[in-house]
Amino acid sequence: MSITRHNWTKDEIIAIYNKPMMDLLYEAASIHREHHDPNVVQVSTLLSIKTGGCPEDCGYCPQAARYHTEIEGNDLMSVSQVKAQALRAKSNGSSRVCMGAAWRNVKDGPEFDQVLEMVRTINKLEMEVCCTLGMITENQAHRLAEAGLYAYNHNLDTSEEYYKEVISTRGFEDRLQTIANVRKTNVTVCSGGIIGMGESIDDRAGMLVALSTLNPQPESVPINALVAVEGTPLEEEKPVEIWEMIRMVATSRIIMPETQVRLSAGRMNMSREGQAMCFFAGANSIFAGDKLLTTPNPDVNEDMKMFEMLGLNPQKAFTKVSQPQTVEASDSQFAPLGEKPKWSRPEHKIERNLEASTKGKS
DSSP, X not given: OOOOOSOOOHHHHHHHHTSOHHHHHHHHHHHHHHHSOTTEEEEEEEEEEEBSOBOOOOTTOTTBTTSOOOOOOBOOOOHHHHHHHHHHHHHTTOSEEXXXXXXXXXXXXXHHHHHHHHHHHHHTTTOEEXXXXXXXXXXXXXXXXXXXXXXXXXXXXXOHHXXXXXXXXXXXXXXXXXXXXXXXXXXXXXXXXXXXXXXXHHHHHHHHHHHHTSSSOOSEEEEEEOOOOTTSTTXXXXXXXXXXXXXXXXXXXXHSTTSEEEEOTTGGGOOXXXXXXXXXXXXXXXXXXXXXXXXXXXXXXXXXXXXXXXXOEEOOTTSSSOOOOOOOGGGOSOOOOOOOOOOOOOOOOOHHHHHHHHTTOO
């Protein structure tokens, strides 16, 4: 039985990543079968509850207000709208709804209260609820946990070193602090990153070091292939090859044996055969639905056809961790504190980000 380690080094991870493909697949598939049912895949639906207008300068993101993309922004959705979307997702085989809001960080007030009510509503539908809302404080994490949140997503994006080449408006340490705040509750952690942003294999390994040395390791690790969107600083990046995704999934599976590895953004460019190889290599979670926040994703019916072809079954809700209890707002033990945490703003210059912010201006 493989043992979960929390002391992986970058050199060890690079050596695994660069193994001959057949050896890498065999090792990853063997470890996967030790810890998971290889014929079960967790299906999540990602819902953008507040789109566009983000003040950050993440080089990959079309929702950044400073870039000139074709994204149409929208205000925070209503609880009833979210409930309708969750019911639709459940009928299509999803066991989890992930709600994303284009915020830098959570601020106490009516909008956060509305999100908490969304969490309560979806948890009562017997579905796992995940949120990605930016940086959060310990108190805000407790309020989400009380509402019935199952998971909180906060991606590291890339290695600490390459992070500075992609984002200047927040620091890598803030990502780790938010994860630490979530860990002070019973909410599970979802954290991964993106490949194809111009990073090196060394950077990919660095990101996996940061994730795998967390104790405990994240319960879910999304592996995203960059979807290069016109108007963003990374619009000219070449598409990620399927072999890179397979190697990234397999390496993640070997060093994080109990984690659910999610095949996330970029599946539109992957063949069924390529996705099957990723599942064999240890991926056991996907996002379903025709859109991932703002970028295209395979149609859910196509995914179900693929599942049938491969003999895969959607994972039932609360298989890995039991369902959280929902505490109503009137019974909450954690009041809003109106906090104003000093999240970092490095504000160093990233030339391609600056160029993209001025491009297209009249």
